[in-house]
Amino acid sequence: MRYQRPRGTNDILPDDTPLWNRVEETFRTLCKHYGYHEIRTPIFEDTDLFTRSMGEHTDVVSKEMYTFTDRGGRLITLKPEGTAPVVRAYVENNLAAQGGVSKLYYITPIFRYERPQAGRYRQAHQLGVEAIGSQHPALDAEVIALAMHFYREMGITRLSLVLNSVGCPVCRPVYRERLREFAKPFVHELCDACQTRFDLNPLRMLDCKRERCRTLLHDAPDIIESLCEECRTHFDALRAYLDALQIPYVVDKHLVRGFDYYTKTAFEIVSDALGAQNALGGGGRYDGLVEEIGGPPTPGIGFALGIERAIIVLKELGLAQAKRETVDVFVAALGEDATLPALQLLQALREAGMSAEMDYQRRSLKGQMKLADRLGSRITLMLGEEELAQGVVTLRDMVTKEQRFVPVDDVVPQVIRALQPEHA
RNA sequence: GCGGCUGUAGCUCAGCUGGUCCAGAGCGCCUGACUGUGGCUCAGGAGGUCGUGGGUUCGAAUCCCAUCAGCCGCCCCA
Numbered sequence: 001m002r003y004q005r006p007r008g009t010n011d012i013l014p015d016d017t018p019l020w021n022r023v024e025e026t027f028r029t030l031c032k033h034y035g036y037h038e039i040r041t042p043i044f045e046d047t048d049l050f051t052r053s054m055g056e057h058t059d060v061v062s063k064e065m066y067t068f069t070d071r072g073g074r075l076i077t078l079k080p081e082g083t084a085p086v087v088r089a090y091v092e093n094n095l096a097a098q099g100g101v102s103k104l105y106y107i108t109p110i111f112r113y114e115r116p117q118a119g120r121y122r123q124a125h126q127l128g129v130e131a132i133g134s135q136h137p138a139l140d141a142e143v144i145a146l147a148m149h150f151y152r153e154m155g156i157t158r159l160s161l162v163l164n165s166v167g168c169p170v171c172r173p174v175y176r177e178r179l180r181e182f183a184k185p186f187v188h189e190l191c192d193a194c195q196t197r198f199d200l201n202p203l204r205m206l207d208c209k210r211e212r213c214r215t216l217l218h219d220a221p222d223i224i225e226s227l228c229e230e231c232r233t234h235f236d237a238l239r240a241y242l243d244a245l246q247i248p249y250v251v252d253k254h255l256v257r258g259f260d261y262y263t264k265t266a267f268e269i270v271s272d273a274l275g276a277q278n279a280l281g282g283g284g285r286y287d288g289l290v291e292e293i294g295g296p297p298t299p300g301i302g303f304a305l306g307i308e309r310a311i312i313v314l315k316e317l318g319l320a321q322a323k324r325e326t327v328d329v330f331v332a333a334l335g336e337d338a339t340l341p342a343l344q345l346l347q348a349l350r351e352a353g354m355s356a357e358m359d360y361q362r363r364s365l366k367g368q369m370k371l372a373d374r375l376g377s378r379i380t381l382m383l384g385e386e387e388l389a390q391g392v393v394t395l396r397d398m399v400t401k402e403q404r405f406v407p408v409d410d411v412v413p414q415v416i417r418a419l420q421p422e423h424a
Numbered sequence: 425g426c427g428g429c430u431g432u433a434g435c436u437c438a439g440c441u442g443g444u445c446c447a448g449a450g451c452g453c454c455u456g457a458c459u460g461u462g463g464c465u466c467a468g469g470a471g472g473u474c475g476u477g478g479g480u481u482c483g484a485a486u487c488c489c490a491u492c493a494g495c496c497g498c499c500c501c502a
Contacts, residue, residue, distance in 0.1 A: 004475095007493070059500055063425075081502090110502075115425075118495065124502055193499080209498080258501060268501090279501060306502030334460065367454085369462035377462095384460060398462075 008114070008122030016311075019320055023310055024107055026153050027127045034146045036105040036129055041085040043109065047077040053084040053289060055260030057200045064112040066122075078111035081259070082128040082304055083286065084293070090132055091295035101133040107307075119277035119309050128283075130302035135287060137234050140265045140301050141241035147269060147281060147303050148247055154310065155319045159271040159280060161248065164223070164255035165235040166203065168263045169288060171228035176202050178221045186216050206254040224253050234264055261286040265301060273316040274309055281305030326376030328354040329415055332368040334384035342383050345393065345411060352412050354419070372398065379418055381411065 005011060012020055031038070047067050054061050066078040079085055086104055089095075095102045109125050116122060129146060131139050144161065151159055167175055179202045183190070187198050190205065194213050197204040205217060227235065242249055249267075257266045268282035283303025290298035314320045329349050333342035342358055349356040357375055359368045365382070372380045382394040382403075393411055396403035397418060406414045 002476095004493070064500080112501085114500070116494075117497090120501075126502060128502095275495095276497065276499095277501070281502065304502060309502060332461080364455090365460045366456095366462075369460095371462085373462040380462080382461075386460080394461090396461080401462090403461090 006122065008116035008120075010121060010123070010308075018323075018325065019311060019314065020307065023154065023307055023314075024127070027105070027107070027150055027305075030146060030150055030153060031105040031129065034103070034142065036103040036131075036146075039086055039089060039104045039106050041079075041089050041106070041108075044076045044078050045085055045088065047075040049084050049088055049293070050077055050080060053087070053259070053261050053292060054081070055201075058258055058260060060112060060258065064114055066111045066113060079108070080110055080112050082106055082108050082110065082126055083130060083259075083261070083289070083302055086128075086130045086302075087132065087286075087289050087293050087295075087300065090130075091290060091293055096133065096296070096298065101131055101139065103129075103131050105129045117275070117277060119274055119306070119312055121308060125307040126304040127307060128302060128304035130300060132290065132300035133298055135234075135285075135299035137237040137265075138241060140234075140238045140285060141245060141247075143283065143301050143303055144242065144267060145245055145247060147283070147305060150305065151269070151280070151310075154314065156271070156280075156310065156313050156317065158273045158313070158317065159269055160250060162252045162255050162268045162270060163239075163242075163249045164252055164266045165227055165231055165264050166256060166262055166266045166284070167223060167227055168231050171226060171231055172203075172263075175221065175223055175226040178226060179203065179205070182220050183217065189216060201260075203256045207256050222253055224251070231264055238265060257282060257284055261289040261292065263287045267303070269305075271309075271313050273313045277309065279306070280309050280313065324376060326355075326378075327357045328378060328419060329356040330368070330372035330375060330377035330380045331356060331358040332365060332372065332380055332382045333358060334365055334382070337385070338383040338388060341388065341408075345381060345383070345408075348412050349415065352416065354415065379415055381415070 028038070047065070050065065051061050056062065060080050065080050068076055070076050086106060090102055090104070106128050107125070108128070109123050111123055113122060114120055127150075129143060131143055148161060166172065180198065183198060183202070183205065187195055190198065190213050191208065191210050194205045194208050194210075197208075203223070205213065206220065206223075208214065208217075224232075224235070239251075255266055255268060257268075262284040264285040264287065266282075266284035269280045270278045271280050272278065274280070281303055283301070285299065285301040287299040288297075290296070290300060311320070331342045331345050331349075333339050346356045346358055357377070359371055363371065365384075369380065378398055380396045380398055382396065387393050387405070390405070391408050392405040393408060394403050395406045395411070395414060395418065
C-alpha cells in the first residue's frame, strides 16, 4: 500500500525548509524589535470558542472546520485561525494582570476544510500578532507597520494595503439597517449567496464579485460616512498616522473581513503575484472579542499573514534563492581500517564547532571527493593506509588544491586555522 | 460546495488521429577513462505499476467510465 498525504496538505522538504526558516526568523526578529512576545497555544480548542468568536454563520465556522468528538465526548476543533485561541489564553491566564498592553506573536498551523488550490491548503501556516489592551489608533498603526515592514524586509514589493473601517456595536447595526433598506427593493435580483447575506450578514453583500450584484449595490450607503463619531475619529487618526509613517494604502469601503469579531479597523494586504487567492495577510481590530470570550471589556487588534503565500510570492519574484547549506570539512576514509579513526575525527571536529561529514556508502576515494565537492566542503581530510601508518591525515584545501600531511593530534587546530578567511 | 484543465523515470518534459513503445530525452544519480583524489569532458549503467481501478479492442501510455491527486476559475480567505 502506497500512502499519500491527506488532500490539501504539504510536506515541506529540505530544499524548502531554509526558506521557511528565513521567513520565520525575519518575523521573529521584527516582532522583537516591535516589542511583541511569542505565545504558543494548543493546536485544538473547544469548538465553541471558534463558533462564538468568529460567528456561526461565517463560512469558516459553518462549513470549513475540522471538528470531531474526542474519546471523552468533548467537541473539539483544529484551530482554523489564530486570534481566538490567543485571546482565550490571554483571558484564561489573566495576562491583563501584568498591566499595560499585551503584545503577543505566534507562528502556527491552521486548518480549514476547503477545496485546495495554489495558495489555499487544508493545513496552512500563519504568522500573527495580537495587541490587547488599548484602543489607541497608534496601536493600529503599529500593527499595520509591522506587517508591512515584514514584507519589505523580505523584499516583497508587489503588494498593496487595503484599509477600511467596519464600525462598532454603536454604528454598525444602524448602518446594517440602512443597507438592508437600500437593498430591500431588489433583494430578489441579487445572487443566491447575497440573498442569504441580506438576512444574515448584509455587509458581506458589498464585496460580492458578481457584476449584477455590484451594479445593484453600486450606490449603496457608504459605511465610512455612517460611522459614529468615535469610529470616525479613530479611522481618521489611523489614516493620519499611516500617512505620517509613509505607509501607502487605499481605502476600500467594500472590504469586509470574514469573521464577526472585527470592529473599526479592517485591512488586507494583497499581491498580484498570487492567483485568485491574492491575500497575503489581513487583520483588524476586535474590541468586543475579549469580553465575548469571558474576559473584561478589553480592546485589541491583530493580523495574520500566510506563510505559504509569502513563499509563493518570494518564488514568483525570484527572491527565494536559498544559499546552499555547505559543510566545513569532509573526512574521506579509505578502507574499513580508516572508518573508526575517521569517525573519531568527525566527532572531534563537530565538538570543536565545525560542520563535518563523511561517506557511509563505501565509495571510492574519487567518489568521496565528488561527494565532498557536492557538499561544498572547504577542507577535505583524507585518511588511508599511508596516513594511518604514519599517524597523520592529509589536509586538502578544496579551493587552492594544496594538501599536506598533518599529525593526527594537531588536526583540529590546523583545520580551524585553514578555515580562517584571512588565511585563504 | 460548483465549473474546467492536467497526471509518463528523483526533476523538467516528449510520445497520445490506438500496433517495431516488452516507453524516450535532458538534468540528476551510480560506475569507468593512472585499481589514493573533486568541480570540465567522454563512455557506460541503474531507475518507470505511463496516478489508480474498470471498460472498449485482435491490440491502449494513447479511446471511454469511475476514482484519487494537483492546478485554473467561482466561492472563501492566509
